[in-house]
Amino acid sequence: xxxxxxxxSSASVTVQGKAVGAIRDGYLILLGVHESDTTANADxxxxxxxxxxxxxxxxxxxxxxxxxxxxxxxxxxxxxLYGDTNGGNRPSFIKTAKPDIAIPxxxxxxxxxxxxGVTVETGKFGAMMEVSLVNxxxxxxxxxx
Numbered sequence: 001x002x003x004x005x006x007x008x009s010s011a012s013v014t015v016q017g018k019a020v021g022a023i024r025d026g027y028l029i030l031l032g033v034h035e036s037d038t039t040a041n042a043d044x045x046x047x048x049x050x051x052x053x054x055x056x057x058x059x060x061x062x063x064x065x066x067x068x069x070x071x072x073x074x075x076x077x078x079x080x081l082y083g084d085t086n087g088g089n090r091p092s093f094i095k096t097a098k099p100d101i102a103i104p105x106x107x108x109x110x111x112x113x114x115x116x117g118v119t120v121e122t123g124k125f126g127a128m129m130e131v132s133l134v135n136x137x138x139x140x141x142x143x144x145x
Contacts, residue, residue: 001041001105002081004030005141007054011074011133013123020129021121026071028133031109032081033102035095037145042105044145046112049073054139062139072119076131077106099126 005027012022029049034041055064055071066073079102083091097105103125113120123129 001034001037001045001109001145002032003045003049003143004078004081005049005052005054005143006133007136007139008074009134009136011131013074013076013121013132014130015124015127020124021074023072023074023119023121025069025136026066026119027073028131029073029075030078030081031075031106032078033097033105034082035097035101037097037101037105039105039108041145042108043112045143046109046116048143048145049109049113050116050118052141052143054141066118067116072121073113074121074123074131075106075110075113076123076129077102077125 008028010024011028013020051065053065054062055069057063079093079096082096083093085091106125110120110122
């Protein structure tokens with residue numbers, strides 16, 4: 001499982017022109033599920049996201065977590081994170097999990113984050129989405145489990 005985490009002052013997602021999720025201070029997360037991922041990967045990813053300390057403290061040191069700042073998360077499914085261009089210029093997505101594997105794991109990450117007390121908004125799995133964000137920092141971290 002792979003996630004791209006960006007600290008944001010705001011982020012939103014629309015599907016077919018309709019707003020489906022929006023947050024203020026927190027994370028915009030793009031989450032990709034690999035074909036070999038299991039519930040253990042989903043649980044580890046959620047734990048890592050909740051405990052990651054990349055928000056600045058009073059001394060501007062990266063030292064605070066999403067829960068420390070009472071931040072929110074906008075989580076977007078992103079199958080293209082496992083795009084492989086080693087064989088040419090057109091990406092192959094053969095290692096990306098199929099929906100029957102990816103959806104339950106994506107939903108498990110969401111539920112684990114919510115169970116940790118974090119407000120979570122989402123896009124729509126598999127839909128064409130328009131994502132808007134205002135980066136803070138900018139800070140971007142890649143996590144893999």
